[in-house]
Structure formats: structure tokens, C-alpha cells
Amino acid sequence: MGWLHKKLIRPLLFRQDSERAHNKAVNALALISRDALLLNCVEKMFGAPELPTEVFGLKFPNPVGLAAGMDKHASAVPGWAALGFGFTELGGVTWHAQPGNPPPRMFRAIPDEAVINRMGFNNSGAEAVAQKLAGWKQSGSWPAHPIGINLGKSKITPLDKAAEDYANSFRVLRDLADFFVVNVSSPNTPNLRQLQDKAALDEIFAALQSLNATHKPILVKVAPDLTFEALDEILELVAPRNIAGIVATNTTIARPQTNDAALQKIYAETGGLSGKPLRARSTEIVRHLYKQTNGKVPIIGVGGIFNADDAWEKIIAGASLVQCYTGLVYEGPGLTKKIVTGLNEKLAAGGFKNLSAAVGSASRP
Numbered sequence: 453m454g455w456l457h458k459k460l461i462r463p464l465l466f467r468q469d470s471e472r473a474h475n476k477a478v479n480a481l482a483l484i485s486r487d488a489l490l491l492n493c494v495e496k497m498f499g500a501p502e503l504p505t506e507v508f509g510l511k512f513p514n515p516v517g518l519a520a521g522m523d524k525h526a527s528a529v530p531g532w533a534a535l536g537f538g539f540t541e542l543g544g545v546t547w548h549a550q551p552g553n554p555p556p557r558m559f560r561a562i563p564d565e566a567v568i569n570r571m572g573f574n575n576s577g578a579e580a581v582a583q584k585l586a587g588w589k590q591s592g593s594w595p596a597h598p599i600g601i602n603l604g605k606s607k608i609t610p611l612d613k614a615a616e617d618y619a620n621s622f623r624v625l626r627d628l629a630d631f632f633v634v635n636v637s638s639p640n641t642p643n644l645r646q647l648q649d650k651a652a653l654d655e656i657f658a659a660l661q662s663l664n665a666t667h668k669p670i671l672v673k674v675a676p677d678l679t680f681e682a683l684d685e686i687l688e689l690v691a692p693r694n695i696a697g698i699v700a701t702n703t704t705i706a707r708p709q710t711n712d713a714a715l716q717k718i719y720a721e722t723g724g725l726s727g728k729p730l731r732a733r734s735t736e737i738v739r740h741l742y743k744q745t746n747g748k749v750p751i752i753g754v755g756g757i758f759n760a761d762d763a764w765e766k767i768i769a770g771a772s773l774v775q776c777y778t779g780l781v782y783e784g785p786g787l788t789k790k791i792v793t794g795l796n797e798k799l800a801a802g803g804f805k806n807l808s809a810a811v812g813s814a815s816r817p
């Protein structure tokens with residue numbers, strides 16, 4: 453299947469503008485998601501083997517999730533489970549509906565298996581996404597895996613009103629998902645990343661937790677461009693604000709060195725870089741977070757995961773769960789099955805009795 457994707461489907465998709473190809477793929481999965489028979493076929497072809505794990509009180513059928521940004525409008529909620537994902541992070545969702553930045557805003561750096569995007573939180577707004585989710589719940593096809601929602605700040609909301617903006621989204625979405633991720637790390641909303649500052653983040657978490665009577669896990673997603681000192685400051689909020697975990701990492705504003713003129717042109721585009729060039733840095737951040745917290749705070753590792761080796765690298769560095777976005781673009785829908793199968797083999801070969809036993813095993817003294 454990977455071969456079919458690389459030789460036939462990917463060249464067809466890659467001939468088109470990146471965002472258009474993305475929309476076609478998600479729309480196709482959205483159509484499939486409305487038909488039980490088709491969903492079943494997809495699940496038969498792509499469903500992943502079991503590798504259950506429990507993190508922040510939720511049960512995951514396997515640890516490989518869909519990263520935020522792929523399904524911003526909750527268009528294909530049952531489809532991601534059929535593709536074998538162990539959980540799905542929908543969004544980023546903002547309180548106000550917004551169009552995002554003008555296109556083109558997504559670019560492939562094919563020789564490096566990377567993507568640059570400056571989407572700017574294009575989404576239909578929290579209330580529309582809430583309606584969509586309520587519809588999926590009523591349809592009876594709600595997936596049997598945890599659903600998270602990535603919360604962003606509306607572009608029109610000033611930074612000093614950010615807490616209110618996140619809180620408004622949380623209020624309408626809190627009963628419709630299993631966990632929430634506060635995204636203060638996208639490079640594509642002006643000044644958003646300033647909200648990673650401890651005082652600003654504290655205010656956002658205070659606002660969300662005051663509305664969180666049912667104790668939904670609330671995580672924070674960090675940028676790979678933060679220093680270890682800045683990450684440590686965020687960690688100081690974990691206990692007082694009951695932060696359930698850290699998603700590490702978002703895309704980077706850094707660019708790899710290259711002599712390839714075509715690549716240099718793509719890397720000159722403004723936006724966040726994802727995919728293979730991000731892998732090592734995001735693993736480094738996972739490792740740092742794991743060590744600083746003595747493995748006590750669950751980490752979702754994301755950045756450049758294309759195969760089981762990449763996922764394993766994040767897990768033994770300290771990630772309890774992992775996520776993919778760009779890997780799915782380059783490797784196709786067989787990705788999850790391939791990764792989970794490989795992880796099961798690695799656990800057996802290493803003599804680990806379950807996934808949790810492997811988490812952080814390379815970062816412990």
C-alpha cells in the first residue's frame with residue numbers, strides 16, 4: 453500500500469497545489485465518514501493493530517494520533533479512526549470564524565520531506581465546530597478513540613483578551629471532546645507565541661480551569677523554538693494549573709541549510725516548517741521535558757514522525773503518545789498501521805511488557 457501511494461497517488465496529489473490536494477484528501481475522507489460500509493472497508497484496509505495505553509485518565513487503542521491542523525473543521529471525525537489512528541486532535545479552532553491568511557499558504561519541500569505552512573487558523577469558529585461535533589455524536593459513528601480539540605486565539609482578539617477568547621471556545625466545546633490543547637505556539641498568528649510567557653499562559657489556564665467542572669484534561673502545545681529555560685518556566689505552571697500534559701512540538705520558524713536553489717526558494721516562504729527536518733529538535737524537547745519532570749507529566753511527541761523508528765525515538769525519549777501530520781502527507785494512509793506494527797515489534801524485541809514501560813527508557817539515568 454505504501455508503494456501504491458508513493459508511485460501513483462502521491463505523484464497525482466503532488467502535481468496540485470498543496471492546500472488543494474489537502475482539501476481533496478480530507479473531503480474524500482469526509483464523504484467516506486458518512487457511509488458505514490465505506491468506513492468499514494477503510495478500516496479493513498488501514499486499521500492498525502492494538503497497542504493499548506492509558507494516559508491522563510483516557511484509554512487509547514494505540515499511541516499514534518492525528519496532529520492538529522489536518523482536520524480543522526471536524527469534517528471527517530470517524531474517518532481518522534478508520535485510518536487506524538489511536539486518537540484525533542481536531543482544530544485549531546478559534547472563537548471567531550476566520551479565513552486565515554491569503555493563499556498560497558502551504559508549500560511542500562519535497563526533497564527534504566517537509567512542509568511550510570502559514571494557514572493562520574482558517575476555521576469555521578468554535579460554535580460551528582461544536583454543531584459539527586454534536587452532529588457526529590448523533591450520527592452514531594462517533595469513533596471509539598479519544599478526541600481532542602486544539603484551541604487557538606482569534607486573530608482579531610488582542611493579546612490581553614486572549615484568556616477570554618480561549619475560554620469562550622472552551623465553554624461551547626468542553627462537553628464535545630475528551631481533551632483540549634491550548635495552542636500558544638503557532639507561528640502564523642501575529643504575536644501568538646508571546647502567550648507562551650508564563651504570566652500570560654497562567655491567565656489562560658486559570659480561565660479554562662474555572663470552567664472545567666468535569667476535569668477534562670487540558671494540555672499545552674509548545675514551539676520547538678523555545679529555549680529550555682522558557683520551557684522550564686511553562687513547567688512551573690503544571691502543578692498549580694493542573695496541566696494534564698505537554699504537546700511537543702508545533703512547527704518551527706527555523707530552516708535547514710541547503711545549497712539547493714529550489715529548496716532555498718521554498719524555505720524563504722514565511723511560516724512554520726514541519727516534517728523530517730523538525731524531527732530531531734522536537735525529540736530533543738521531548739527528552740528535556742521528560743527529564744525535567746522526572747517522567748511525571750505526560751508528553752505527546754510530534755514532529756517529523758514518518759515510521760516506527762521515528763515514533764520509537766520520541767517514545768523512548770519520553771513521549772507517552774505521538775502524533776503525525778506531515779508523515780501522512782508523504783507516506784499516505786498506510787502510515788498508522790505501519791507505525792503501530794513496528795512499535796509492537798520493538799516492544800517485543802526490547803522485552804518491554806507494555807508501552808508505558810518503554811516511555812522515557814532512553815532518558816532515565
Ligand SMILES: Cc1cc2nc3c(=O)[nH]c(=O)nc-3n(C[C@H](O)[C@H](O)[C@H](O)COP(=O)(O)O)c2cc1C
Pocket residue numbers: 519520521522524543544545558567568569571573602635638673701702703725726727728730754755756757775776777778779
Ligand atoms: C498545514 C498545517 C496546519 C497546521 N495547523 C495546526 C493547528 O491549527 N494547530 C496546531 O497546534 N498545530 C498545527 N499544525 C502543526 C502540527 O500539528 C504539528 O505540530 C507539526 O506539523 C509537526 O508535526 P509533523 O512534522 O508530523 O507535521 C499544522 C501543521 C501543518 C503542516
